[in-house]
Structures are given as structure tokens and as C-alpha cells.
Amino acid sequence: MSDNHKVIGRSVPRIDGPEKVTGGAKYTGDLKFPNMLYGKILTSPHAHARIISIDTSEAERLPGVKAVITHKDVPTLKYGLSPARWDESIFCSDKVRFVGDKVAAVACLDEDTCYRALKLIKVEYEVLPAALDFLHAMDEGQPQVHEEYARNINTEIHQEFGDVEKALAEAHHVRTDTFVGQRTYQSPIEPHSAISMWDGGKLTIYSSTQSPHYFQHYIAREFDMPMGDVRIIKPYLGGGFGGKLEPTGLEFAGAVLARLTGRPVRTFYDRAEMFAHNRGRHAQYMEITTGVDKNGKILAAKANFLMDGGAYTSLGIASAYYAGALLPLTYEFDNYQFDMFRVYTNLPACGAQRGHGAPQPKYAFESHLDNVAADLGIDPMDIRIINARRPDTVTPNDFRVNSCKIKECLERVRVMSGWDEKKKNLPRGRGIGVATGSFVTGAGYPIYRTDLPHAAAFIKVCEDGTAATLYTGSVDIGQGSDTVLCQMAAEAMGYRYEQMKIVAADTEITPLDFGAYASRQTYMSGAAVKQAGEEVKRQILEMASSMLGLPADDLDCADGMIFSKSRNGKSLSFEEVARKHFVLRGPLLGRGSYTPPKLGGSFKGAAVGTSPAYSFGAQVGEVAIDEETGEISVVGIWDVHDCGKVINPRLLHGQVHGALYMGMGEAVWEEVLFDDKGRIKNAELANYRLLTAVDMPPITSEVVDSYEPTGPWGVKEVGEGATNPTLGMFSNAIFDAMGVRVNSLPLSYEKVWRALKEKREREEDARREEDARREAHDRRADAQREADGPTPIYANPI
Amino acid sequence: MAQAITDKDGVKRYLITLNVNGDAHTVLVKGNAILTNVLREQLDLTGTKKGCELGDCGSCTVLLDGKPVDSCLVLAIEADGREITTIEGVAENGRLDAIQESMINHAAVQCGYCTPGMVLSAKALLTRNPNPSEQEVREAISGNLCRCTGYVHIVEAVLATAQGRLTPDDH
Ligand code: FES
Ligand code: FES
Numbered sequence: 001m002s003d004n005h006k007v008i009g010r011s012v013p014r015i016d017g018p019e020k021v022t023g024g025a026k027y028t029g030d031l032k033f034p035n036m037l038y039g040k041i042l043t044s045p046h047a048h049a050r051i052i053s054i055d056t057s058e059a060e061r062l063p064g065v066k067a068v069i070t071h072k073d074v075p076t077l078k079y080g081l082s083p084a085r086w087d088e089s090i091f092c093s094d095k096v097r098f099v100g101d102k103v104a105a106v107a108c109l110d111e112d113t114c115y116r117a118l119k120l121i122k123v124e125y126e127v128l129p130a131a132l133d134f135l136h137a138m139d140e141g142q143p144q145v146h147e148e149y150a151r152n153i154n155t156e157i158h159q160e161f162g163d164v165e166k167a168l169a170e171a172h173h174v175r176t177d178t179f180v181g182q183r184t185y186q187s188p189i190e191p192h193s194a195i196s197m198w199d200g201g202k203l204t205i206y207s208s209t210q211s212p213h214y215f216q217h218y219i220a221r222e223f224d225m226p227m228g229d230v231r232i233i234k235p236y237l238g239g240g241f242g243g244k245l246e247p248t249g250l251e252f253a254g255a256v257l258a259r260l261t262g263r264p265v266r267t268f269y270d271r272a273e274m275f276a277h278n279r280g281r282h283a284q285y286m287e288i289t290t291g292v293d294k295n296g297k298i299l300a301a302k303a304n305f306l307m308d309g310g311a312y313t314s315l316g317i318a319s320a321y322y323a324g325a326l327l328p329l330t331y332e333f334d335n336y337q338f339d340m341f342r343v344y345t346n347l348p349a350c351g352a353q354r355g356h357g358a359p360q361p362k363y364a365f366e367s368h369l370d371n372v373a374a375d376l377g378i379d380p381m382d383i384r385i386i387n388a389r390r391p392d393t394v395t396p397n398d399f400r401v402n403s404c405k406i407k408e409c410l411e412r413v414r415v416m417s418g419w420d421e422k423k424k425n426l427p428r429g430r431g432i433g434v435a436t437g438s439f440v441t442g443a444g445y446p447i448y449r450t451d452l453p454h455a456a457a458f459i460k461v462c463e464d465g466t467a468a469t470l471y472t473g474s475v476d477i478g479q480g481s482d483t484v485l486c487q488m489a490a491e492a493m494g495y496r497y498e499q500m501k502i503v504a505a506d507t508e509i510t511p512l513d514f515g516a517y518a519s520r521q522t523y524m525s526g527a528a529v530k531q532a533g534e535e536v537k538r539q540i541l542e543m544a545s546s547m548l549g550l551p552a553d554d555l556d557c558a559d560g561m562i563f564s565k566s567r568n569g570k571s572l573s574f575e576e577v578a579r580k581h582f583v584l585r586g587p588l589l590g591r592g593s594y595t596p597p598k599l600g601g602s603f604k605g606a607a608v609g610t611s612p613a614y615s616f617g618a619q620v621g622e623v624a625i626d627e628e629t630g631e632i633s634v635v636g637i638w639d640v641h642d643c644g645k646v647i648n649p650r651l652l653h654g655q656v657h658g659a660l661y662m663g664m665g666e667a668v669w670e671e672v673l674f675d676d677k678g679r680i681k682n683a684e685l686a687n688y689r690l691l692t693a694v695d696m697p698p699i700t701s702e703v704v705d706s707y708e709p710t711g712p713w714g715v716k717e718v719g720e721g722a723t724n725p726t727l728g729m730f731s732n733a734i735f736d737a738m739g740v741r742v743n744s745l746p747l748s749y750e751k752v753w754r755a756l757k758e759k760r761e762r763e764e765d766a767r768r769e770e771d772a773r774r775e776a777h778d779r780r781a782d783a784q785r786e787a788d789g790p791t792p793i794y795a796n797p798i
Numbered sequence: 799m800a801q802a803i804t805d806k807d808g809v810k811r812y813l814i815t816l817n818v819n820g821d822a823h824t825v826l827v828k829g830n831a832i833l834t835n836v837l838r839e840q841l842d843l844t845g846t847k848k849g850c851e852l853g854d855c856g857s858c859t860v861l862l863d864g865k866p867v868d869s870c871l872v873l874a875i876e877a878d879g880r881e882i883t884t885i886e887g888v889a890e891n892g893r894l895d896a897i898q899e900s901m902i903n904h905a906a907v908q909c910g911y912c913t914p915g916m917v918l919s920a921k922a923l924l925t926r927n928p929n930p931s932e933q934e935v936r937e938a939i940s941g942n943l944c945r946c947t948g949y950v951h952i953v954e955a956v957l958a959t960a961q962g963r964l965t966p967d968d969h
Contacts, residue, residue, distance in 0.1 A: 011968060017902035020910030021894065021917055023845015023885030030844035111835075189849045189857055189945050190911040238847070238911030239945050271850045478909025478946045649968065650905035650951070657948030658908065685854040685943060692940040693949040694933075 006559045007491040008713060011650035015483045015502060016236070016476070025236040028208045029193040029268055036195070037066055039257045039267035040114035041249060042104040042121050043276065044096035047346040047678025048130035048143060051092060051103070051123060059106060059120035064113035067260045068121065070104045074256050079222055081214070081246040081351070083448045085154065085313035087146060088349075090222070090252040095128070097145055097311035098348050099679045100276025102249045107257040107265050130346035132678050134308030135285060137343040145311055145344035152344040154309045155317050157324065157605060161396035162335030167300035171291025173375060177368045178287045180744035181360030181727075182671040183308065185280035186353050187690055190238020192277070193268035196254035203258075204231040205251050210240040210475055211515025214447060216507045218247050223255065234505035240477040241662065242352035243279050245517050246314060275672065275683035279351035282319055282342070283308040286364040296376050296383040300335035303327055303361065307342040307350075314351035315447075316342050318608055322357025325609030327365060328395045329438040330406060330616065331387035336396045346678050352517065354662055355723040358439065363667075363745060366435035366728025370735060380434055380732060381419055384618070385410050388436075398601030399610060403708040403716070405642035406436060406616035412704060417620035417638040429625050430635070431737025436618045437724025441644075441708070441717035442520025444599035444610030453593040454520070455528040456511035459489055459536050461588040465578030468493065468536070469501040473513030474525035476504060479719050480651040481521040485529050487647055488522075488712065492533025493590070494540070494557025495574055511593075519717035522647060523613060523708075524594050530712040531592025539588060543581045544572050613708045615717040617641040619660070619725040623733040630753025632668055632734065634697035639725075641701070644708035644716030655719045656701040663726025665691050671746050800878050814878035818843065819887025825874070833869040833877050834858040837884060845885035845914045849943070856942035859915035860884050866922045868941070885914035888921060897921050897956065900964040904955035908946035915942045920956045929960055 003009065019025040056068040071093035080086040091102050106117040129143045136142060137152040145152050168174050195206040203225065209215050212232035220227040237244065254267040269277060289302040303324055309316045324338030373383040389395075391404040413434070414420065422432045446454065458471040470489045476482040486500035503509055513525050537557055544562040545552035554566050563571040581588045600610035622635040639656055646652050669689040673681040682688045707714035727745060734752060735741045740759045742751045800812040803826065811826045818841060825840050832851070837843045837860070849855035851870045858869040861883035888895045897920050900906075907913050916939055923930055923938035930938065935956045936949070944952065958964065 011905065011966075013902045014905065014907060016910065017907055018894065018898075020907045020913050021885075021898040021901050022889050023843070023914045025910055026844065027847070027911065029848065030838070032842070187945055188909070188911075189855055189943060190847070190909065191849065237909060238849075239909040241945070271852065271854075478911075480905075480908065650966070654905050654908055654947055654951055657950040658946045661948030662945070684852055685850050686852070690943050690945065692943065693936040693953060694940045696936075696949050699948065699950055 005491055007487045007497045008647045011648055012483065012487060012497050014480060015486055015500070027190055027236045027238050028195060028206050029191070031195055031206055031235060033195065033197065033264040036264040036266055037107045037109065037257070037261055038111050038114050039105055039107045039254050039265045040118055041102050041253055041267070042118045043273070044092070044099060044101040044103055046096055046125055046127050047099050047132065048095065048097060048128040049125035050095050050128060052126055053124045054104060055122040056104065058122070059117040062113065062117050062120060064109040065106055065117045066109070067107040067257050068104065068117065069253065069256055069260065074252065075222055077222055079218055079247060080313050081315045081447060082313050082317045084317050088312045090249060098346050100273065100348055101311065105253040105257060107261050130678050132346055132674065134283060134306065134343050134345050137345050138341065145346055149344060154313055154342045154344050155320050157320060157338060157340040159324065159397065159603065159605065160337045162300070164300045164302055164335045164337040167335040168289070168291040171299050172294040173372070174289065174291045175372050175375060176287065176289040177371055178285070178743065179364040179367060181284040181286065181363060182745045183281060183283040183350065184353065184666050184670045185275060185278055185672050185688065186241035186243035187685060187688065188239030188241060188243055191269050191271060191274050192244065192248050192250060193266065194251040194254050195264055195266045196251060196258040197264040198259050202229045202231065203255055204233065205255065206233045206235055207251055208237050208244055209234055210244045210477055210517055212475065212505050212507050213473055213512055213514055214245070215247065215251065217448065219251065219255065222252060231508040234475055237475065237477045240516060241354045242356065242517065244477070245352060246279065248277055271685065272683040275680050276348050278310065278348035278672070279314050280672065281353040281360065282316065282350040284323065284360045286361060288364050288368045290368060290372055292372055292376070296373060296378045296386050298331055298333040298387050301327070301333060302337045303339070305340045305361070307340065308347065309342045309344055310347045310349035311344060312349035314349040316350055319350070319352060319357040321605045321608035323361045325397060326358045326438065327361050328397060329399065329614060330389055330436045332389050332393065334396050347674060354659065355439065355720045356518065358724050359663065359666065359727050360745070362435065362437055362724045363727035363731055366725070367731040367735070367741065370732045371741065379423065381410060381414050384434065384436055398606060399614070401614050402710055403642070403644060403706055404614065404616055405704045405706050406438070406618065408704045409616060409618040409640040409642055410436065412702065413618045413620050413638050413640040416640065416700060416702065417622070419620060422622065429627055429737055430622070431625070431733045431735065432620060432622045433729050433732025433734070433736050434618065434620045435725040435728035435732060436616070437721055438614050438616045439717055439721030439724055440518055440609065440611035441523045441613040441615060441711070442596070442611055443518040444596050444612065445607040446514055452512060453595045455513045455525040456593040457525065457528040457532040458511055459493065459532045459590040461536060461578045463579065463582045465575035467499050467501055468495055469503055470529060471503050471510045472525060472529065473507070473510045474504060474521045475516040477516045479516065479655055480648065481516065481525065483651060484522055484647045485525055488526050488529045489533045492530045493536045494559065496560045519720045522715050523711050523717065526712045526715060527594040528592040532590035535590035535592065536588060539581060540574065540577050544577045547572060547577060547580060612710050613716050615641065615643045615721040617721055617725060619729045621729045621733045623737055625734065625737045625752060627756055630749040630756060632749060632752060634664070636697055637699045639699065639701040639722060641703050641718055641722065642706045643703060643718040644706050644711055645714035646703055647715060652718055653701050656722045657699055659719065659722030660699055660726055661691060661696065663723040664730065666746065667727045667730035668746050668748065800875055812875050814875055816877055816882055817880065818882045819884060827874040829875060831874045833860070833872040833874050836874040837869065843884050843886050847911055847914060849911065854943070856915045856919065857912050859918045859942060861918055861922055864922065864925070866919045883918065885917060888917060895921065896964055897924065897959045900955040900959040903965045904951045904958060906947060906951040906955040912942055912944040916944065916952060924960060932957060
């Protein structure tokens with residue numbers, strides 16, 4: 001764990017900073033090509049309807065319209081992100097399944113003409129009853145969203161590890177709670193867009209995507225093309241958070257429109273369409289039962305969940321498994337049961353959002369654990385420390401945990417937040433809450449079945465050695481992977497960060513990488529980059545060895561200088577040696593790739609949630625509640641993470657802040673709302689209620705000293721993991737402030753106000769009852785006294 | 799009043815002059831064209847981003863006669879003859895403005911989509927009030943939504959610029 005690193009561990013400025021602050025950075029929607037057309041998709045106004053007919057003739061006649069397409073013009077092959085359930089079509093042919101389902105598309109000279117053309121497409125629908133309430137989607141007689149899935153069951157999971165019933169029977173205390181989580185949406189500020197163009201038989205798509213590789217794979221599959229004829233380029237990307245991981249339909253429709261017209265076509269979603277495309281966090285009903293011994297040690301846990309999948313599968317099978325799979329990660333217990341139904345409804349499909357599957361179950365479990373602690377009279381911090389997972393342990397569902405410092409995170413956040421003091425002294429209406437979280441550092445298995453490596457990288461050193469370019473398929477969606485990977489490349493090569501360049505996320509130029517999801521890039525792409533850098537360094541040292549007449553293993557290279565480890569004075573610059581290498585041996589290149597080891601057990605669903613390494617964290621939040629209005633003010637948030645070696649501290653804390661921001665929004669404000677026809681009521685950023693700078697409380701984040709033995713230089717995840725504790729942390733702080741629990745997200749002012757009002761009413765009723773009881777008692781006593789006559793006076797018995 | 803030209807379909811277009819970053823551009827726009835689109839599509843100044851077209855996100859912020867506005871809520875014809883500063887006009891002669899420098903150094907930039915609007919709102923604030931309090935900074939950028947940063951580093955970067963420190967201590 002030597003810390004004489006020259007480049008990593010430093011808050012170097014982002015490599016893309018200058019482009020981004022000057023407006024020079026081009027995002028997909030900023031690109032323009034000669035002869036380019038604009039494409040737009042016509043979507044369904046009904047939640048559930050049969051398509052009787054589509055008439056495009058009038059739209060086709062509109063001047064400026066270059067193509068109009070429906071299901072008749074596109075491949076009919078079903079697609080999706082989870083290969084287990086490919087259930088989406090480019091355009092609907094028989095029925096539409098949610099408001100916003102894709103029906104047709106146009107390509108026109110300009111945007112205005114697109115909107116006019118869409119209005120001229122006549123679709124005749126037979127409106128069908130819709131399944132809008134996921135709690136009842138499995139009931140008899142509910143409308144069927146997909147014929148082939150009886151009772152609207154998209155997937156069901158039943159897993160048991162150990163002997164749960166026995167452990168519960170033997171427990172000192174058993175408690176069951178139920179919680180409901182809401183539907184939220186990633187809301188990246190950059191809307192989705194794609195530009196498609198054909199060159200002979202080759203299709204090029206510029207796309208706002210988190211994974212050019214999966215895009216390339218799915219597009220090649222959909223159009224029955226060799227992958228080599230599909231090129232995906234990711235320009236700058238304006239945030240994703242899981243929402244830009246999968247095909248949106250824009251690129252399929254755009255590709256067909258581009259082929260028909262022979263011109264580049266830019267397709268895009270506006271903000272409302274993005275909400276309709278959704279793929280955000282599933283609404284979820286969660287019942288949790290836990291048995292503990294008298295000290296609060298968890299003996300067994302049972303999770304019984306129901307998820308609103310929306311109209312299509314998306315990444316939802318994985319979300320469903322993740323919801324249960326990650327639950328036994330933070331705390332140690334041997335007996336665990338997980339049951340889950342993901343159901344179809346006539347609403348937009350849900351998918352992966354930051355923390356994939358885990359934040360809501362963590363909210364439920366962390367709230368529940370506080371209830372258990374309250375039952376037993378244990379401090380919420382203590383019950384977590386008692387149960388905290390230790391390093392080098394295996395979860396009941398067979399996840400191997402190497403480094404784990406959750407206990408240290410809890411102990412540190414306890415001090416930072418002033419927990420012990422505040423717990424005793426906070427005035428009425430103020431509360432403090434704690435919660436923990438953990439997350440995968442990259443998924444152990446790819447989304448579709450393949451034996452390809454998960455990440456790969458090349459480094460090319462410039463002929464005169466004055467620059468080195470990293471070629472990687474990894475995707476900077478804002479988290480800073482381009483910067484961090486360049487730091488890692490420079491460190492491995494013994495080079496300078498300031499001289500690094502990067503070419504990323506272009507499937508024709510850069511080697512395969514699965515992209516930005518499951519918090520995998522610093523770890524997995526980083527491992528490939530490190531290997532590539534080390535290959536460059538080996539060649540540099542060999543070359544230097546012949547130049548200096550010293551053995552290569554006596555040489556080292558750091559910060560752009562090659563020097564002898566044993567004697568002073570003999571040194572060469574990286575530039576000189578690299579140039580010589582090019583002259584004598586040709587291009588100086590390094591290559592690397594990363595494949596995770598085989599992970600996990602052999603039960604059904606064992607692959608989901610496996611990861612080569614897990615991150616951990618703990619958060620404390622302090623809130624003040626206005627008892628009159630239910631308004632929640634957040635006084636402060638403290639966060640401590642175990643994320644292994646930190647490559648760039650500032651960027652890392654930026655990730656934590658962003659994760660907390662998203663978690664805070666989900667905890668208190670954000671929710672996608674629908675009317676009784678399945679239409680989104682708040683498909684705008686103002687009414688969906690993204691937090692502004694004035695809504696954000698002070699945040700203090702720290703990391704514990706940590707090293708993950710399997711990661712390059714000991715790194716682990718942080719970007720998603722920091723969202724996991726937040727919802728539960730708020731729930732517990734609010735509970736502490738009010739003494740009563742709101743059991744559904746978001747913990748809105750209105751719900752808080754209502755809960756307080758009900759509590760007051762309950763207390764008043766109890767007081768009235770008590771008064772009445774006391775009165776009746778007094779009356780009875782008076783009557784008795786009258787009947788007994790005067791009280792006899794006894795002599796003192798002693 | 800801008801000169802109007804009517805095409806053969808009876809659609810009126812207006813000939814206007816937009817003074818953008820010191821350059822006068824004469825452009826022909828429809829009456830309902832929003833300033834964001836004219837800047838992006840006709841002048842190729844795509845540093846002005848589009849995130850909602852409803853005035854909610856602030857990614858289209860430009861300075862109109864020195865004041866920050868959501869350019870998606872401004873008709874191009876309303877900007878006729880007025881001074882517009884877009885993000886492309888903030889760095890002078892290839893030299894970053896202090897606020898830009900500070901934003902980079904403080905890691906106040908993540909995906910960067912909100913950044914142009916954020917820089918312009920911050921710059922307008924610092925011009926008007928060179929020594930703002932944290933609350934004033936937060937209020938000044940509250941019309942600029944950022945989904946990535948939680949605003950922590952952005953607020954730090956703006957305050958630091960006001961104090962003449964463009965680089966954080968932990969750098
Ligand atoms: S695009 Fe103008 S405020 Fe969002
Ligand atoms: S940096 Fe991504 S929206 Fe602000």
C-alpha cells in the first residue's frame with residue numbers, strides 16, 4: 001500500500017474542464033452534418049389501446065417531410081436490454097401499452113415541420129382498460145399488458161438461504177414493517193438524442209449513451225448486421241444516472257429514417273418525452289420481517305417485495321434481483337429469504353437508476369432497523385455497529401466481500417456528526433438519523449451473455465514522446481472517468497497527467513468496454529488501463545536499458561523521468577526514450593484488458609449482485625420539522641465512505657455530493673405522478689421538483705483509509721453507493737424528529753404534516769380516554785366510599 | 799421595428815440584428831423563434847444548451863444586456879439590437895475568465911451540461927456583487943439546475959472567485 005504515487009491520489013483538474021467551461025464541448029444534440037434532417041417520434045396518447053389503423057398519407061404530402069415510417073417499415077424483431085425478456089418493438093403494431101409508446105416517426109427538413117407532420121398522422125385506436133395500479137396488477141380480471149405474461153407477472157423470484165423460519169422462531173424479538181417507494185426519474189439535464197447516418201452498408205450513430213458497446217450490440221442485432229458495420233460514437237454526455245443505458249427507439253427510428261432518405265437524421269426527445277421514456281426507479285411495495293436476539297443482533301430477515309415494472313422489461317429483471325440481492329451485504333446474518341414479483345402495468349417502463357434496485361430496499365430495511373432498535377431500546381448507531389459486516393466474509397447469497405470498513409464508517413460518522421451529543425440534546429422537532437449502504441464495484445456478469453472481457457484499453461505514445469493517448473471504450477457521463485483513467489495511465493507508465501490525451505467511447509477507434517453502469521469504470525476500466533500503462537513502461541525501460549547500459553530491472557520511470565534505482569545521476573527523459581523507441585522499434589503501444597473472476601453461487605439469479613469488490617458507507621442527517629406545516633429543513637448531512645484507494649479526491653467527493661443530492665430529492669421531493677388515464681402529471685423539471693442550490697443543506701463527506709486488494713491500486717466504487725443510505729437516513733432523521741414514522745416515499749411535507757396531525761389526534765384521544773377512565777375510576781371510588789361508610793383508622797402495625 | 803419579409807405561403811420572417819459577444823449578426827427569423835434555437839441553429843453557438851425549453855433548467859442561460867435570462871423564454875425578435883453574451887464570449891482572447899478557471903479547479907464541472915448557464919449566472923452575480931454571501935450565490939444560481947454536483951463545488955468555486963482564490967487548498 002505504498003503511497004509514493006506521483007499522479008493518482010491527487011485532485012488534478014478534469015481533462016475536459018476547459019471545453020466544458022467555454023461551451024466548446026459538443027454534446028450529441030449540438031452536432032450538425034451537411035444535409036441533415038430532423039426526426040421525431042409519434043407516441044401514443046392512450047395507456048392501453050388497440051391500433052386499428054394508421055394513415056400517414058396526409059403527413060407524407062406535407063412539404064418538407066422526407067419520410068414517414070410505422071411498424072411496416074422497420075424490423076419487427078423484439079428488443080430490450082434484458083435478454084431474458086425481449087418485449088419491446090421499434091414501433092407498436094397491434095397495441096400501445098403506455099402513454100408515450102412509440103407508433104410512427106417522421107424525418108423533415110426542420111423541427112417545426114416534424115411537429116406539424118406528427119399531427120397529420122391519423123391513428124385510429126380502440127381504447128382498452130388499463131392496468132395502472134401495480135398493487136393490483138396481478139389480481140384476477142385485471143387488463144393484460146402482454147398476452148404472454150399471465151397475471152401481468154414479468155418476473156418472480158423466490159430465494160431462501162439458511163433456515164429463516166427456525167431462526168425467527170428462536171428470535172428474542174420479531175418485527176414486520178411495510179414501506180412503499182415511489183417512481184422516480186434520473187432527469188439528466190441533457191435530453192436524449194441521436195444522429196444516424198449510413199455510408200453504403202455501414203451505419204454510424206452519434207448517441208447520448210452510457211454504453212456504446214451495448215448500443216452497437218443491440219443495433220447490429222436489430223438490423224441483422226455484423227457489429228463491424230455499426231459504429232457508435234459518444235460525444236460529450238450530459239449525465240445519465242442509468243437513464244441512458246439502453247436503446248431509446250430514437251436510434252432505431254433514426255437509422256431507418258436515415259436509410260430511407262439517404263441523409264443524416266437527428267432524432268431527439270424533449271423533456272416530456274424523456275419522462276415518458278422513463279426507465280427510472282421502480283415504485284416498490286416492501287414488506288420486511290426481522291428476528292433479532294436481545295442485543296439486537298440480526299438472526300434472520302425476510303423480504304417480500306412487489307415492483308411496478310411499467311409496460312416493458314427494460315433492465316427490470318436485474319433491478320428485481322438487485323433489490324433483494326444487495327440487502328444482506330451491509331449487515332451480517334445467515335438466514336435470509338427474498339420473494340419478489342415485478343409486474344407489468346400500462347405505465348412507462350422502469351429500469352436502472354443510480355444505486356440500481358438498492359436504494360428503496362435499503363430505505364425500507366434501514367427504517368425497519370430503527371424500529372427494531374426502538375423496540376429494544378438500543379441506539380440506532382449501536383445496532384448498526386453490532387451487525388456491521390466484517391472484511392473477508394461471505395454473504396448468505398454467496399457474495400465474497402474482501403475489504404469492508406463499514407464499522408469504521410459508522411464510528412467516524414458518529415463523531416463527525418456529533419451523534420451522541422445530539423441524540424440526547426436535540427430539541428423537540430429536531431431529529432438525527434443514520435443509515436448505511438453498500439454497492440457493487442461493477443457487475444460480475446455482462447448484460448448479455450458473452451465471454452468478452454469487460455474492459456480493454458490501448459495507449460499510444462506520440463512519436464516524439466511529448467504526449468500519450470489513452471484509447472478506451474469507457475464512457476465519461478460526467479463522473480470524471482476520462483480524467484481518472486488518464487491519471488491511472490500516467491501513473492502506470494511513469495508519465496505526466498498533463499501530457500495525457502484521451503479518445504474514448506467510439507466503437508471503431510477504441511477497444512471494447514461495457515461502459516458506465518454499475519459503478520465499474522475506475523475499477524474495471526482502470527484495471528485494463530493500468531495493464532496497458534505497465535506494458536508501455538516495460539518497453540520504455542527496456543529501451544532505456546540499452547541506452548543507459550544498465551539492466552532494465554534496475555530502472556524505474558516516474559513523472560516522465562527514467563532513472564536508476566541503485567545509482568544516482570543516470571537518468572533519461574521519457575520523451576527521449578520514447579522517440580528512440582519509435583525510431584528503432586516502431587510505434588510505442590500498450591494494451592490491457594480486464595475480465596472479472598468467476599463469481600457467485602449456482603442458484604437461480606446468483607449472478608446478479610456479484611461483483612469483484614463492494615463499497616460501503618454510512619450517512620447521518622439532521623433535520624428540523626415545522627410541526628405546523630410539515631416542512632422539513634435539512635440542517636446537515638455527514639457522509640463517510642469506504643471506497644478503497646481514492647484516485648482523485650475532488651472528483652470523488654463530487655460524486656458523493658451528487659449522489660446525496662439525488663438521494664435527498666428522492667427522499668423528500670421527487671416523484672413521477674400519473675393521472676387516472678396513465679398520463680404523467682409532472683413531466684417537467686419544475687413540477688417533478690429537482691432541488692435547486694438553495695434547497696441543498698451543508699454536506700460534509702469523508703473517506704476512511706481503505707484498500708481493496710483486487711482493484712487496481714486498491715480502488716472501489718463510490719458513485720452509486722452514496723445514494724443507497726440517503727433515503728433511509730432521511731426516514732430515520734424524520735422519525736427521530738417526530739416520533740412517528742411515515743411509511744412511504746417521498747417523505748413529503750404533506751405526509752409529514754398528516755402523520756403529525758394523526759399523532760396529535762391519537763395522543764388527544766388517548767388523553768381523553770385516560771381522563772374519562774380516571775373520572776370513571778374516581779366516580780367508582782366515591783361510590784364505594786359512600787357504600788363502605790367512614791374509613792376505619794388502624795393502629796400503626798409496628 | 800425589424801423589417802418583415804413574407805414568403806409565398808404567407809409566413810412572415812423578420813430581419814433582426816443580434817449583437818452576440820461583440821459581433822453583429824443579421825439573421826432572418828420567424829416570429830415564434832426562440833433565442834436559444836437561433837443561437838444554436840443559425841449562429842452555431844451551441845455552448846448555449848437546451849434542457850427543457852420551459853424556463854425550468856437554466857441550461858440556456860445567456861446574458862441579455864448583462865442580465866442572465868433563460869434564452870428559451872426569449873423570442874429572438876425581442877433580442878433585436880440588444881447585447882447578448884453567450885458562454886462563447888466569456889473567455890477573452892483564448893484566456894479563461896476567473897470564474898471558469900475556478901470552476902475547473904474546484905471540480906465544479908461534471909457532465910458540464912449545466913456549466914455554460916452556471917458560469918453566466920455566476921459571472922452576472924459577481925459583476926453586480928463582487929463579494930456575495932453563500933446564500934446570495936445559492937440564490938443567484940438557483941435557476942440553473944445541476945443534476946450532477948449537488949452544487950457543493952459550484953458554490954465553493956463562485957465564493958472562491960469572489961475572494962480571488964481560483965484554486966482550492968486541497969489541490
Ligand atoms: S432550456 Fe431554457 S430553461 Fe431549460
Ligand atoms: S454538471 Fe451535470 S448538470 Fe451540472
